Amino acid sequence: MKTIKRCFFGFTLTLALLLAGPLLLAACAGFQDSGSWRTADRSSAGIAPTPEQEAGAVVQVYGARAYNWRGYFSLHTWISTKEANASRYYVHEVTGWRHYVVQSRPDNPDRAWYGARPQLIADIRGEQAERIIRQLAGVIEEYPYPTEYEAWPGPNSNTFVAWVIRQIPEMNVALPNHAIGKDYLGNGVLSEVPGGSGYQLSLGGYFGVLAGVREGFELNILGLSLGINPLGLGIKLPGIGELALRNTNPMPDAAASRSELGDAETAL
Template identity: 55%
Template structure:
């Protein structure tokens, strides 16, 4: 079983499918063109992103973050948990929330715009402020950046996002063993992020073993494998402001 769980991450490392060459400070941080500029519309926007983590961690999973822009604003607010130097929940202003994550192209998970986004932003800000582990980061099994994103999604009514199977830590629950699936209609059962099961409309069936997940999505047919990610149809982008043809860091080069 351990060999099965580690086969995907080892394959990602062996095929050099993750960014880790050179120094992280010189890695690509260019915009992917997924975030609408202010001159393309002054309405509110909420977007969720995922991109492969830097270095060896990228062989196992992705880093996720939440970006919001108030109606009429020029800058975005980017919310995520980092492990650079010290664990920290960071909420900062940025003109480019869709920048590559140190060489890894981001994938859009959700895109809410207009009135729908305006209704979500106050709830997101309140959830970010109430996050129960703002100074804690454990890459495995959590809490980490993916735990944070999943927690906020569960806390904010109307906010949904189908997090990748490679979002290690998304199944870490702070209290209890049951929680709503981030994708909407569904449930996650988890014991400390090490053993769990998710059954959801958009997640399909996912089994979490030792913090790594595998599963199947019958609605948008695909296999989900540890490290490698999704093989098959791309998952749906939640919200109404969908951007067609976005790259999926889970399946790029693996379909």
């Protein structure tokens, strides 16, 4: 009987820890407009440099809270690119309401995701960005789930972005711990982390562990991740994300300052 009680107490405590962040966000639900997706804000956040401001190649990774109640748990992530001397950006992402879920199209790189303001996760410029862009089209064509979408535990938009990053070593971008689906490895169990230096073990995206230089340590339980990031001097909380003093991803100083300022304004 004591063993059963201890197991029940442990299960209850774990569940409470995993759901504390999403429940807190739900209690403060004013952070996201719950109106119709047809009228939700899709305007540019003004984070990305315009082609006139930046003639060189640009590769950026963004994330924004998923639409409606899903945003209490997870982000939607995407990749934006601009070739050197190009006059427009392309956005590469997965959306779940099409038969062929992968999209690469001209668009504003930093549009709000149906009312949720985007957060700049990584920003790569110059020759490194050019090398990434040269590989990107071929990598996207090889994405293994072009007609599959499952919000939980994957494959979804975050699965796509994490998979692309793993295929292009020059990217080395750690995705936020609350990007549910990034740990989905399909039939695989062991993989390198998107951030480059490190490995992760994942059982269908439901359970797993991850350890990497950029990511730190993450424990995934039912798709919700928590952990610590020693390099970033931060902690990772389910639903809330990473609370850190440093950004471990590639980020020009000016872009990092704009991102941090934008995050602070959103919090206020």
